[in-house]
Amino acid sequence: MPEFHKNLWAPWRMDYIRSLDGAEHGDECFLCHYRDTPEQDQANHVLWRGPHTIVVMNRFPYTNGHLLVAPARHEGDFSGLSDEELLELQKSVRDGVAVLRKTVRAQGFNIGYNLGQCAGAGLPGHLHAHIVPRWSGDTNFMAILGDARVIPDSLDTLAGLMTEAARAAGLRS
Ligand SMILES: [Zn+2]
Numbered sequence: 001m002p003e004f005h006k007n008l009w010a011p012w013r014m015d016y017i018r019s020l021d022g023a024e025h026g027d028e029c030f031l032c033h034y035r036d037t038p039e040q041d042q043a044n045h046v047l048w049r050g051p052h053t054i055v056v057m058n059r060f061p062y063t064n065g066h067l068l069v070a071p072a073r074h075e076g077d078f079s080g081l082s083d084e085e086l087l088e089l090q091k092s093v094r095d096g097v098a099v100l101r102k103t104v105r106a107q108g109f110n111i112g113y114n115l116g117q118c119a120g121a122g123l124p125g126h127l128h129a130h131i132v133p134r135w136s137g138d139t140n141f142m143a144i145l146g147d148a149r150v151i152p153d154s155l156d157t158l159a160g161l162m163t164e165a166a167r168a169a170g171l172r173s
Pocket of ligand 1: 029030031074075125
C-alpha cells in the first residue's frame, strides 16, 4: 500500500511523520504557546477556546479542515484530566465535527488520539484529539494531488470560515 494511502487510513500518524522532519517549534509546546497568546488566535488559527479546551486548525492538515482539540492544561494522558476537563474535551470534539459539517461539508470523520511516542504522538506531553474530515471518494481524489493537497492560502481562508461558523454556533464571541 503506498504511504499516502496508509496515512489516510490512520491520519493521526501524520503527527509522527511531522515529528521526524522537525516541523514543530523545537522543544516548545505549540499548544501551550497558542493557549498563552490569545491575541494571536487569528494567526495561529485558534478557532475557539473553552475554560478547559482549545480548538485549533492543524498547520499540517491531513485533509482540509483537520482540527486539533486539546485540554488547555499541558497534560499528556487522560488520567491527568479531571472529569470536567474530559467532558469539555469530548464536547469540543462534538462541536468540531458540527463546524466541519457546516464549513467543509464533511461526510465522515477520522477521530483519534496518539498516546505516547511509540504510538506516533508528535507532541506526547500535551494530549490532543485529531479530527480529520473525510469525503466520499477522497482517497482517489487526493492520491492524484499527492503532496499538493495542502494549499497554504486555503488555510487562512478556511480558518476565517470556521471562525465564523464557531461564532454562529455560539462557541466564541
Ligand atoms: Zn502543552
